[in-house]
Amino acid sequence: MSILNLNIDRSSPVPIYYQLKQEIENLIETGELSPGDTLPSENEFSKAYSISPMTVRQAMSELVNDGYIHRERGRGTFVSSRRLAHTLDRLMSFSEDMQNRDLTPSSQILIFEETPPPMKVMRHANLSSSDRLLRIRRLRLADDQPVGLHDTYLHGVTFSQEELETTQSLYRILENRGIQLAEGVKTIEAVAAEEDVAALLGLQPGSPLLQTTQFSWDHMGNFVEFVIAHYHSDLYQYTIQLRR
Amino acid sequence: MSILNLNIDRSSPVPIYYQLKQEIENLIETGELSPGDTLPSENEFSKAYSISPMTVRQAMSELVNDGYIHRERGRGTFVSSRRLAHTLDRLMSFSEDMQNRDLTPSSQILIFEETPPPMKVMRHANLSSSDRLLRIRRLRLADDQPVGLHDTYLHGVTFSQEELETTQSLYRILENRGIQLAEGVKTIEAVAAEEDVAALLGLQPGSPLLQTTQFSWDHMGNFVEFVIAHYHSDLYQYTIQLRR
């Protein structure tokens, strides 16, 4: 593999390993390097640009980490397939999710009240029955078709039903109050539709539903929300991108 | 922060950075180090165990990458909130998955044959009806209880049923042939159990099942496998960790 023509500016405040990483990333993004192509060896990079091997290695390691390239001992370093976007699973609102799928999201608020935490929430979020959560039940529609039912329980934040109706986005309301969701756990299972849920989603009782339950926390590890959702499985599937 | 009491064996073939990483991981997993605790500085590690700073750094970098710790320039290195397990979603075999859940996995091979690709696979993996795939249907058990049914379609690899029975692991057979799964897409939905599947899983027909369909590719973007799986939802849920 002949050496690539890269632009490394040693007077720049940008770290050398980072410049190298960005340059290679660009070549891959623009298609000048294709999946399966062999990269110059670490040694070649090191000599061609007078960069210490360990510095070259740092750039390569981050590219491997980001999924752009992979290394094979004794063989070389290769550009990886770009089949998948480089995104992992993210905390995403229903609205964001639908917009990503090119559907128009909407909502009907069915319940808006203060309640003590459900048992499951008390256990996982370490709350007691004297704590008060804001409970919001919403029918979720995509292109005006009902696809799911969301029961959201919020901790440590209050607002009016009117504010939700005008803002449309729970996450935006949280952000306006300086609350940022940082991590979450979502569990997915299949359940048979109860009568009330079935009626709302236009299904027969007993129809298979996708049920997701999610806990979310902010950066400090404070419990923020619990959501239990039921989806019409013909209209809503869950897709995950995986890496080894 | 006083120095920790770690066990580093320099005569071991296990790399030093990896030993260091594992030891710290253990301290965090067992709770001997708690979220927010300050780790000894890189310099302290380096001196205490006579390890080169760059080697200490490699261990730390991987721990950061895996979400165990985070670094703050000028302040120190801290144990991260351990609310979430340290795994993101990975391509994982059923066996690995069960072992992570402390269950003993086993399998019964029901079908082992060559077939043309199913329609869905032809579309997604760009194959034609003249291609031949190896199809394997297996009943999957955890602690001897049937939890799921896997239909796997493999491309570009052949082996005998005997080899699978002795090796036990499809992924190991692939690895032995130099095939490494690199990325995948998994779709999760809820379906009603068909009669044959219900019987195998000990359920009534029409019971809600978790259905996952997965495509996997190697580093070069070559299609390797398609798996359609059905799970007894009471016994098997899918959990995802999310980040914003």
Added chain:
DNA sequence: CAGTGGTCTAGACCACTCA
């Protein structure tokens, strides 16, 4: 065999934090 990535050394200077 030469070439590759994997690991490791023993230093260096820098920007940043905090007392």
Added chain:
DNA sequence: GAGTGGTCTAGACCACTGA
């Protein structure tokens, strides 16, 4: 100003691959 992580050097030996 002492201590921290961030970057970087210029080498070394190893295990592995492939011709």
